Amino acid sequence: MIRCEHLTYVYGRGTPFEATALTDVSLAISTGEVVGIIGATGSGKSTLVQHFNGLLRPTSGRVLLDDVDIHGPRVDRRRIRQQIGLLFQDPEQQLFEETVVADVAFGPRNLGLSDEDARARARRALELVGLPPDRFGPRSPFELSGGEMRRAAIAGVLAMEPRMLILDEPAAGLDPQGRRDILEHVRRLHRDGALTIVLITHSMDAIAQLCERLLVLDRGRLVADGPTRAVFADLSRLTALGLGLPQVTLLARRLVERGLPVRRDVLTIEEARVAILEALAVRGRGVL
Amino acid sequence: MRAAPSTVPPLITVRDVHFVYPAGGGEATPALAGLDLDIAPGECLAIIGGNGSGKSTLAKHLNALLLPTAGEVRVDGIDTRDPDGAWLARQRVGMVFEHPDNQIVAAIVEEDVAFGCENLGLPSAEIRARVDRALQVVGLEQLRRHPPHQLSGGQKQRVAIAGVLAMHPRCLVLDEATSMLDPLGQQEVMEIAFRLCRDERLALVLITHAMEEAARADRVVVLAQGRIALQGSPAEVFAREDELRRLRLEPPELVRLGRALARDGVAVPPGALTIDPLVEALIAGP
Numbered sequence: 068m069i070r071c072e073h074l075t076y077v078y079g080r081g082t083p084f085e086a087t088a089l090t091d092v093s094l095a096i097s098t099g100e101v102v103g104i105i106g107a108t109g110s111g112k113s114t115l116v117q118h119f120n121g122l123l124r125p126t127s128g129r130v131l132l133d134d135v136d137i138h139g140p141r142v143d144r145r146r147i148r149q150q151i152g153l154l155f156q157d158p159e160q161q162l163f164e165e166t167v168v169a170d171v172a173f174g175p176r177n178l179g180l181s182d183e184d185a186r187a188r189a190r191r192a193l194e195l196v197g198l199p200p201d202r203f204g205p206r207s208p209f210e211l212s213g214g215e216m217r218r219a220a221i222a223g224v225l226a227m228e229p230r231m232l233i234l235d236e237p238a239a240g241l242d243p244q245g246r247r248d249i250l251e252h253v254r255r256l257h258r259d260g261a262l263t264i265v266l267i268t269h270s271m272d273a274i275a276q277l278c279e280r281l282l283v284l285d286r287g288r289l290v291a292d293g294p295t296r297a298v299f300a301d302l303s304r305l306t307a308l309g310l311g312l313p314q315v316t317l318l319a320r321r322l323v324e325r326g327l328p329v330r331r332d333v334l335t336i337e338e339a340r341v342a343i344l345e346a347l348a349v350r351g352r353g354v355l
Numbered sequence: 356m357r358a359a360p361s362t363v364p365p366l367i368t369v370r371d372v373h374f375v376y377p378a379g380g381g382e383a384t385p386a387l388a389g390l391d392l393d394i395a396p397g398e399c400l401a402i403i404g405g406n407g408s409g410k411s412t413l414a415k416h417l418n419a420l421l422l423p424t425a426g427e428v429r430v431d432g433i434d435t436r437d438p439d440g441a442w443l444a445r446q447r448v449g450m451v452f453e454h455p456d457n458q459i460v461a462a463i464v465e466e467d468v469a470f471g472c473e474n475l476g477l478p479s480a481e482i483r484a485r486v487d488r489a490l491q492v493v494g495l496e497q498l499r500r501h502p503p504h505q506l507s508g509g510q511k512q513r514v515a516i517a518g519v520l521a522m523h524p525r526c527l528v529l530d531e532a533t534s535m536l537d538p539l540g541q542q543e544v545m546e547i548a549f550r551l552c553r554d555e556r557l558a559l560v561l562i563t564h565a566m567e568e569a570a571r572a573d574r575v576v577v578l579a580q581g582r583i584a585l586q587g588s589p590a591e592v593f594a595r596e597d598e599l600r601r602l603r604l605e606p607p608e609l610v611r612l613g614r615a616l617a618r619d620g621v622a623v624p625p626g627a628l629t630i631d632p633l634v635e636a637l638i639a640g641p
Contacts, residue, residue, distance in 0.1 A: 106537075107539065107540075213406040240406075240564070242604065245405075245406060245603065269538060271538065309540075310537065311539075311542075314609050318630055321630060325638045326638070336608055340615045340619070344616070344621070347637075
């Protein structure tokens, strides 16, 4: 669906602040994938995804949507922004309408939809993020809790009916319940809506729960791209990049170092439980 | 439940504190509703709670950034509403907040660290010595002449901690100070904070949504609707999973894993809350 070919991006070209944010990044994301992007602060994660919907234009290289260069002639960039929905960090700061439903309907109305159609879309989108429109629609966005505001902002992007949803730290600053709710809704959007998801986060546990594939950026270069399990298996490399591992993966590693033969590529609590029980059973037999 | 040792007077006492944010109309809901809390010198206290439970409001009372609507807060015995109380509280209790960029005031790291001290009117040799020592404690001597904006998020938070340390406080409050950082930055900041608490007897108050950080504290206080809903050692608090879930929280991942293994008959002691004791328990197991 999205393909970057030798994408390089230089900020502030020709000024004293010139800095290369992305260097020769090539990747492809297919319809229906859930892809995580990790990297230390300043590694270029946000700069990369702003190329996916044409907010930034490559200094060199190309970005293609369905094999068409998005900066080519006769390409409708507005349509691209509608198809590739991007939610920045702390999106609740961008809520501004008097009611939640008006806020969510703002995007579709801007697309030229009638008031009625825009509101219908807004109601559907609110339903998708678990904010029943009859209850939440008439409220002021500012009466919502932190987690509800975050979900209302996601609904604002969903109301555009995008094919891809890009989320930049969607769970930051939320309490554990708020985090669980957001991640569960993202999972459901992917499963039920066949939406392609790109997730930027520092939370390795969120990545482990959600993403099938992981991209790792380091100072503007794509240094790893593969199945989440395989990328997390390369521990020494992640640590050198200032990144971490999910807690349970780290535990499995430590147990292996101490001689307990646990599978090292566990990602969730349940996988770790099974792997540890298996390893303890093996050790038990060894003792007998 | 673990209480502060009775022989040592508390460093901070919070007594029946109520706080209502001034409303722009409509009726205002209280952010704190009759909260009592003692903080002992040198203890490490984690404060957790759902969004809107009053955590940050409480934190801002500890150094007089906010004053109670009713009730009282005393730091070293001085009421924060006394004429000199706020000034004293801010020397004794230093805060570091969530956004690294909002706390930097100077163009060079060491000037930023000196900023608070300069306001104390200390002689310049004394300021120099304090800044040197603070930068050494947070491991940033090498970057003393750098502009702060060139530093990583974790380094900026360490500059903020150094600025607090140079004031010679007795308590450091970290209000979600690691939530914007990448994993390495989070680790840098937490290791320094725990070390200061252990080695320098600096009381540490961690306000956090990261349950695995709270698991490393001596004591955990859970807030809900501006009151303490639950408190005790991390082992006591994180054993109450159902109550925590009702309060929008949950035990850390490794605690949940340990409990699942215990249900399967593996010998995991309830005190194995973090990775080290859990590894030891599983390696030592039958």
